Every structure is written in C-alpha cells, then in structure tokens.
Amino acid sequence: MRRQSFRPHMWPGSIMMLFILKMFLRIICVSIAFCNPPSMVQVSRVLELPEDEVRQSIEALANHLRTPLIFAGSIKLPPPFVSAVYRSCLQVMGAAHGYIACWCLQGAMSEPRHIDYAISYWAWHVAQATPSVELIAALGKFPFALCTVTENQFSNVIHWLKRFNDLINGPPLISQYEYRLRALAEIKIS
Numbered sequence: 001m002r003r004q005s006f007r008p009h010m011w012p013g014s015i016m017m018l019f020i021l022k023m024f025l026r027i028i029c030v031s032i033a034f035c036n037p038p039s040m041v042q043v044s045r046v047l048e049l050p051e052d053e054v055r056q057s058i059e060a061l062a063n064h065l066r067t068p069l070i071f072a073g074s075i076k077l078p079p080p081f082v083s084a085v086y087r088s089c090l091q092v093m094g095a096a097h098g099y100i101a102c103w104c105l106q107g108a109m110s111e112p113r114h115i116d117y118a119i120s121y122w123a124w125h126v127a128q129a130t131p132s133v134e135l136i137a138a139l140g141k142f143p144f145a146l147c148t149v150t151e152n153q154f155s156n157v158i159h160w161l162k163r164f165n166d167l168i169n170g171p172p173l174i175s176q177y178e179y180r181l182r183a184l185a186e187i188k189i190s
Helices: 013-033 040-047 051-065 079-088 090-106 115-128 133-140 151-163 171-189
Strands: none
Touching: 013 040, 013 051, 013 079, 013 090, 040 051, 040 090, 079 090, 090 115, 090 133, 115 151, 133 171, 151 171
16 A cells, blocks of 8 residues: 655645644644744744744734734744643643754754754753653754753753653663763862
8 A cells, every 4th residue: 555645735624624733733832832932933943844834823823812923033922822722732832842852952053043042941841841752862962062061951851861761761861861960060079
C-alpha cells in the first residue's frame, strides 16, 4: 500500500480542517509559552513554518477576540485568554515548551538576535516540556562551550530528566548533566 504524501491541500475537508486547527493551536501555544512576548519570526523559527502562516493565524485570533495582538512587532495575548488556554491545553503547552527548548538548544544559539533569549530560558522551557525524542536529542547535543550555564539551569534539567527517566532512558544524559554541574561547582570553589 502506498503512503499518501504530505499534501494537506489534497486531503478531504474534515482532515484538512483538523490539520489547520492543530497548526493554529500549535502557533497559539508556542506564542503563549515564550517567557517574553515573541515576534512572528521567533514563532515561525520554532515551528519551522513560514512567517506569513504565523501572521495569518495571529490575525485570525485577533479578529476572533476583537483585540489587537501585535504590538511593536511582538505577539501579546490577553491574560484571560492565556489562562484559559493553559488550563484547557496542558499537553499542547508542554509540547510548545519542548519546541521552544529544542529551538533554544539548536537554532537560537547560533542566531545573534535570539541568543540572549536562548541562553536565559532554555532550561526553563526544558523543565516545562513534555518529553520527546527531539528534545532528548537536543539535550544530548547541547553545545555547553558556547554559553554560560548556571547551577540552577543544570539543576532544573537534571530534575526534569530524573522525573521522566523511565520514559526517556535518561541515565546517560543525567550523568552528563550531573558531571557538568559538579564541574561548575568546582570552578566556583576555586
């Protein structure tokens, strides 16, 4: 049996609508999960989507909520809306944090305009994330030498790895991060 290629425009209407709603929810949740209001560029990079697709989704939400959502290039969602999404979409929010954590660990570290955010918040996003193969791979390839990592960041990631140890086969990563934490503590003592 031949697999259907990934061409959403050729899918039956209900499947297409489900795909669009899923993408819309991913865009909204990633926009909410950032610690600071994100730009369209950041959301599009995290989700590897065209910036126009992100803009159209945010504009559709703004029309539905009857309020502007883009201020000085950043997406700012109303607090009651953010709270409602967090309460009703916890799994998707966990995935959104995972997408952002992967972006911080892999892509943003090499982009000068995003590196400050990535260095400051990568571990926080990991701690909020739902485990995924992509996130575990990104943690395994994290370029420690490229940035300053705090004890708190290491501790948060180690705690997250231990919490999901059974799901992610975490012992090698736990050992790697515990070793880095001990090395950091020794440097501070010296």
